[in-house]
Structures are given as structure tokens and as C-alpha cells.
Amino acid sequence: GEDVEQSLFLSVREGDSSVINCTYTDSSSTYLYWYKQEPGAGLQLLTYIFSNMDMKQDQRLTVLLNKKDKHLSLRIADTQTGDSAIYFCAERGSYIPTFGRGTSLIVHP
Amino acid sequence: KAGVTQTPRYLIKTRGQQVTLSCSPISGHRSVSWYQQTPGQGLQFLFEYFSETQRNKGNFPGRFSGRQFSNSRSEMNVSTLELGDSALYLCASSLGTTGRDEAFFGQGTRLTVV
Numbered sequence: 150g151e152d153v154e155q156s157l158f159l160s161v162r163e164g165d166s167s168v169i170n171c172t173y174t175d176s177s178s179t180y181l182y183w184y185k186q187e188p189g190a191g192l193q194l195l196t197y198i199f200s201n202m203d204m205k206q207d208q209r210l211t212v213l214l215n216k217k218d219k220h221l222s223l224r225i226a227d228t229q230t231g232d233s234a235i236y237f238c239a240e241r242g243s244y245i246p247t248f249g250r251g252t253s254l255i256v257h258p
Numbered sequence: 259k260a261g262v263t264q265t266p267r268y269l270i271k272t273r274g275q276q277v278t279l280s281c282s283p284i285s286g287h288r289s290v291s292w293y294q295q296t297p298g299q300g301l302q303f304l305f306e307y308f309s310e311t312q313r314n315k316g317n318f319p320g321r322f323s324g325r326q327f328s329n330s331r332s333e334m335n336v337s338t339l340e341l342g343d344s345a346l347y348l349c350a351s352s353l354g355t356t357g358r359d360e361a362f363f364g365q366g367t368r369l370t371v372v
Contacts, residue, residue, distance in 0.1 A: 189365070246361065250300030
């Protein structure tokens with residue numbers, strides 16, 4: 150079945166860039182998403198990319214997609230303490246997205 | 259517009275009991291999906307309802323069931339609760355008409371089974 154893999158933790162210093170990586174297996178994925186979950190909250194959609202795109206930039210966020218390797222990354226520029234959260238990668242080939250287990254981003258001063 | 263509302267926010271139940279969780283989607287959204295989130299398993303898809311019909315189902319036992327009403331509000335029920343059912347249950351709503359529809363999540367219901 151479909152699978153989405155992410156590393157579990159990432160620790161960065163405030164002001165540095167963060168790069169969260171994700172791999173997926175479903176070659177029919179048409180949409181790939183990044184969600185953010187803060188403590189005690191649901192998931193918030195940060196950004197998404199269509200499978201026919203290589204890159205998408207949205208303010209401090211840059212998404213890179215390597216469709217050949219089925220690799221997706223999210224880069225957060227100038228990471229702030231408010232960016233500390235769990236980040237979920239998700240792929241969608243049909244109506245239901247498949248989520249990774251989430252990467253806990255820890256930003257320290 | 260109002261977001262996705264899940265009630266209650268917190269629940270404590272005893273093993274063997276049953277529980278019903280509620281989700282009110284964003285107005286106009288016809289699809290409601292339910293997920294179970296645990297530290298060990300991450301986010302696991304339970305089922306999706308669209309226009310009062312279950313359209314997709316994940317790999318959960320029959321103790322987990324759901325339904326959707328004509329106003330798109332959805333409930334999920336878990337019978338004969340087990341300790342392992344302790345989790346954050348999230349629902350997400352979307353228009354549900356195309357694969358590009360953005361899913362909006364509620365804050366979740368934290369269920370603790372003791």
C-alpha cells in the first residue's frame with residue numbers, strides 16, 4: 150500500500166533554515182501537502198504542490214519535489230521559535246490523503 | 259466562516275464502554291473524514307463520508323463506525339473501548355468533489371480510555 154516516510158525530529162537554531170524531508174511510494178500521487186500541527190491543535194495546511202511542479206515558494210516556505218525519486222522537502226527560511234511544531238507530509242492520489250508520522254521541529258535560541 | 263468543530267474536546271472513558279464523537283464541518287462542505295492520531299502510529303485514516311454515504315474506509319475493526327447526517331454533520335462511534343483506543347481523533351472537512359479540495363481539520367477530541 151501507499152506509504153509516506155519522514156524523519157521524526159529536527160532541531161535548528163533560531164534564524165537558520167530548516168529542511169524537512171519526506172519520501173512517498175504512490176506514483177499516482179497528484180497532490181502533495183505539508184501540514185503543521187501545534188500543541189493541542191488540529192492540522193493546518195501550510196502549502197501544497199501539484200505533481201507536475203518541481204518547486205513552489207510561498208513567503209518563507211519553499212517546497213521542492215523530485216518526482217523521479219518520490220522525494221518532497223519543505224524549507225523554512227529564517228526559522229522562528231513560533232515555527233516549533235509537528236510537520237506532516239501527505240500525498241493524495243485519490244480523495245483520501247496518506248500522512249507521514251510527522252517531524253517534530255524544535256527551534257532553540 | 260466558522261471552522262470545523264469537534265465535540266467534546268476531551269473525554270475519559272472506561273474499558274468496555276462506548277463513545278460517540280461529533281464533527282460539524284465547514285458550511286457547504288459535504289465530505290467529512292476521520293483520523294486517529296497516536297504517538298506510535300501517527301495519523302491513521304478511519305473513514306470518509308460524503309453526502310451521508312461512507313465513501314472510503316481505513317483498516318480499523320468494526321468497533322469503529324460512523325455516520326453522516328443530511329446537514330453534513332458527522333458522528334463516529336467506538337464500541338467496547340480498549341486501552342489502545344486512547345488517541346486524538348481528528349475530523350477534516352472538504353468540498354469532497356475533486357482530489358484537489360483542501361481538507362480543513364478540527365482541533366480534535368482527546369479520548370482517554372482507563
